[in-house]
Each structure stands twice: as C-alpha cells, then as structure tokens.
Amino acid sequence: MPKYSLKQLIIYFLKLGTWGFGGPVALVGYMHRDLVDEKKWISEEDYKEGLALSQLAPGPLAAQLSIYIGYIHYKILGATLVGIAFVIPSFLMVLCIGYAYVSYGGLPWMQAIFYGVGAAVIGIIAISTYKLTSKSIGKDKLMWLIFIVLAVTTFITEQEILWLILLGGFVMWFVKAPPKWLSSGAQGILPTLLVQLQPLTAEHKLTQIAWFFTKAGAFVFGSGLAIVPFLYGGVVKEYQWLNEQQFVDAVAVAMITPGPVVITVGFIGYLTAGFWGAVVAALATFIPCYLFTVIPAPYFKKYGKHPGIKAFVDGVSAAAIGAIAGAVLVLGKRTLIDIPTSLIAEASAAALFQLKRLQEPFVILGAALIGILLKILIQ
Structure with a gap:
C-alpha cells in the first residue's frame, strides 16, 4: 500500500506547479x-x-516524470489527475500574463525582472543538478563516465542527443548484465521523418496551431528547454505568428513562471489566437507526452526489476542527468552575461546550499527585486 493518498499527491503537484521555479532540471x-x-x-x-x-x-x-509518478500507485487516474494538477497553475499564469501583454502592448518590465530571475534560476538548477547527480550516480565509475560524456556533448552541441542517451543504457546493460540473447521485442521509436510532414491544408488558425504543437509535443526529445528551437522555427520563421521580440518575451515568460518551461506554448497560443489558441496549443503539446508516458508505463513497472533492464535504466538515467548538467552549462553561458548576473547566480546557489530550509520562491523574489534595482541604476 502506498504511504500517501492520491489527494495528497495531487495537492503536492498543485503546489509544485505553483511554486516550482527553475525549469525542468530544477523540477x-x-x-x-x-x-x-x-x-x-x-x-x-x-x-x-x-x-x-x-x-x-x-x-x-x-511533465512526463510527474505523469509517471502519478501512475506508479494510482495508474491511469493518478497519471491523469497529477499531470493536470502540475500543469494547470502555470497555464493560468501565462494566460494572465498573455492578457496583460496584449492589453498593454508588451512587457517592458519583464526584461528587468528576468535579468535577476534568470541568473537566480541558473543557481537553483545548478544546486538541483548537483544533488540529483550525487544521489543517483553515487560511486559507480561507469555511470560517471556516461554522465561526463553526455554533459560534455550536450554542452558542445547545445542539444540533447537521443542516440547517445540510449547508448548509455546499452553500455550499462552489456557491461553490468550481459544478455544471453537479444530480444526482438524492443520498443521502437517513432520515426522522426514524420516531423517533416507538411502542415495540414487548413485555413483555420486553430487547426494550424493544433497540428504544429502536436508535432512539438510528439517529436521533440529532451527537456522542455529542447522545444524552444523547434518553436522558433515554426512560430517565427514558418508561420510568422510572432516576431523576434515577442518570441524572446515568450521564452522569458516561461522562465519566470513556475511549473514546466514548455508551458510557454500557452503564451504563444494566446498571442496567436487568444484564449482558445492558448488552450489548443497547450492540449496539443501535452496530450502526446501523456500518451508516450502512460502507454509504456506498465511494461516499465512489470519488467523494470529485470537485471538487464535495470542496468539499461541505470545507464539511461546517468546519461539523462549528464545531459541535464550540460544543459545547465549552456543556459549559464547564455544567461550569465556580466558580473552582476554571475554574482546573483553564485549567491542563489550558495544560499540554497547553506540554508536547507530556504524555499526557492524567496530566492526568485529577491533576484527579481535585485534585477529591477540594477536596471534602474544602470539607466
């Protein structure tokens, strides 16, 4: 029997979706x-x-990890309710910000806030990655090797390479629990060639939004941050729904609101087609990831304790955490642009490391105020 009720888990994820700053790495x-x-x-x-x-x-x-955690003890109902609870707070927030953005002609104050918040976020996710790494990898030398390879390649290429993550799993499998035979029942991966399919020939903008964001949810691998280049190519270059500045503001909204970073699709949808644009964009993005989690979940639960599968999962986990660490470095390179931002990031990380009971929202609030003060002093 689980040590918690479904209601307790839903409340936890409602809180995490409301107060959980820092993007996928931190979450x-x-x-x-x-x-x-x-x-x-x-x-x-x-x-x-x-x-x-x-x-x-x-x-x-x-978002997928939250759905899986809901599935562990409460199956489809748990996965569904937990996934909704995790996403809905940040979705409502981006709706409000989208309304203000459209009503008042932009968010000139947002860059000042993001100047401080973005730097604090780097400190937060750095500490989260450190804790996740030390806890999950331990002293296993092979897992550390896989971790380092993925961290370095992610930092150099600025993208998470799926085949390397899979290779990490296979390396652990063949070294730790060599298979006596090769199973032909391995799960396949949907061919990424489908990404190249032409958009549906429909005049209605909501149909275009549904099609584009379904592709975004179904074919972009990695964390919520990995979806940003795909979104840029579609909403700015292909469809021209947003201009460059609007897209940058959309990414900023995602970073300064709690919950999954990918909720920026709601903001983009709102700017493109109002309330229903936001709803369609969010549903189209999250439904594929929900299905890709709950459909294979029973097999992970049933066969996850098999030595070969356990070794494969350990290898993939080490690779995934390595990719996350590399993403932290990439984000840091882009966000820590001067001495003040570097100091804010270091102070945020140090505060969270030393003060165990310090909550992240207080760090975010302090960084936002510092960002505004610095911008006022600079101007």
Whole structure:
C-alpha cells in the first residue's frame, strides 16, 4: 500500500506547479528531494524508471516524470489527475500574463525582472543538478563516465542527443548484465521523418496551431528547454505568428513562471489566437507526452526489476542527468552575461546550499527585486 493518498499527491503537484521555479532540471530535482528523500512516497528505483522513460520518450521531461509518478500507485487516474494538477497553475499564469501583454502592448518590465530571475534560476538548477547527480550516480565509475560524456556533448552541441542517451543504457546493460540473447521485442521509436510532414491544408488558425504543437509535443526529445528551437522555427520563421521580440518575451515568460518551461506554448497560443489558441496549443503539446508516458508505463513497472533492464535504466538515467548538467552549462553561458548576473547566480546557489530550509520562491523574489534595482541604476 502506498504511504500517501492520491489527494495528497495531487495537492503536492498543485503546489509544485505553483511554486516550482527553475525549469525542468530544477523540477525533477524537487520531485526527487521531496518525494524520494523526504516524504519517501516514491522509491529510488521507481523514480529512476520514471526519469529514464521520460528522457527516452518525446515531450517535456518534468511533465512526463510527474505523469509517471502519478501512475506508479494510482495508474491511469493518478497519471491523469497529477499531470493536470502540475500543469494547470502555470497555464493560468501565462494566460494572465498573455492578457496583460496584449492589453498593454508588451512587457517592458519583464526584461528587468528576468535579468535577476534568470541568473537566480541558473543557481537553483545548478544546486538541483548537483544533488540529483550525487544521489543517483553515487560511486559507480561507469555511470560517471556516461554522465561526463553526455554533459560534455550536450554542452558542445547545445542539444540533447537521443542516440547517445540510449547508448548509455546499452553500455550499462552489456557491461553490468550481459544478455544471453537479444530480444526482438524492443520498443521502437517513432520515426522522426514524420516531423517533416507538411502542415495540414487548413485555413483555420486553430487547426494550424493544433497540428504544429502536436508535432512539438510528439517529436521533440529532451527537456522542455529542447522545444524552444523547434518553436522558433515554426512560430517565427514558418508561420510568422510572432516576431523576434515577442518570441524572446515568450521564452522569458516561461522562465519566470513556475511549473514546466514548455508551458510557454500557452503564451504563444494566446498571442496567436487568444484564449482558445492558448488552450489548443497547450492540449496539443501535452496530450502526446501523456500518451508516450502512460502507454509504456506498465511494461516499465512489470519488467523494470529485470537485471538487464535495470542496468539499461541505470545507464539511461546517468546519461539523462549528464545531459541535464550540460544543459545547465549552456543556459549559464547564455544567461550569465556580466558580473552582476554571475554574482546573483553564485549567491542563489550558495544560499540554497547553506540554508536547507530556504524555499526557492524567496530566492526568485529577491533576484527579481535585485534585477529591477540594477536596471534602474544602470539607466
């Protein structure tokens, strides 16, 4: 019997969706800290299986992990309600921001806030990645090697390479639990060639939004951050729904609001076609990742304890965490643009490391105020 009720889990994810700043790296770290380490609702093995499945399947990492955690003890109902609870707070927030953005002709104050918040976010996700790495990888030298390879390649290429993540799993499998035979029943991956399909020939903008964001949810691998280049190519270059500045503002909205970063699709949808544009964009993005989580979940639960599969999951987990660490470095390179932002990031990380009970929202609020003050002083 689980140590928690479904209601308790839903309330937790409502809170995480409301207060969980820092993007996918921080969010998966919070889930581990809260549900595995502190509350002990979820076992380390179940968490690793969920992280591995979330990394292997296309779609936003944090949202998929939340769905899997809901599935562990409460199956489809748990996965569905937890997924909704996690996403809905940030969706409502981006709707409000989208309304203000359209009504008042932009958000000139947002860049000032993001100047400080973006730097603090780097500090937050750096600490989260450190804790996740030390807890999940331990002293296993092979897992550390896989971690380092993925961190370096992710930093150099600035993208998460799926085949390397899979290779990490196969390396652990063949070294730790060599198979006696090769199974022909391995899960296939949907061919990415489908991404190249032409948009549906429909005049209605909502249909175009549904088609484009379904592709975004179904064919973009990695964390919520990985979806940003795909979105840029579609909404700015192909469809020209947003201009360059609007798209930058959309990414800023995603970074300064709690919950999954990929919720920026709601803001983009709102700017493109109002309230229903936001609803369609969000549903089209999240439904594929929901299906890619709950459909294979029973097989992960049933066969996850097999030595070969366990070794494969360990390897994928090490690779996934390495890719996350590399993403932290990429984000840091882009966000920490001067001495003040570097100091804010370092101070945020140090505060969270030293003050165990300090909550991230207070760090975010302090950084936002510092960002505004600095911008006023600079101008």
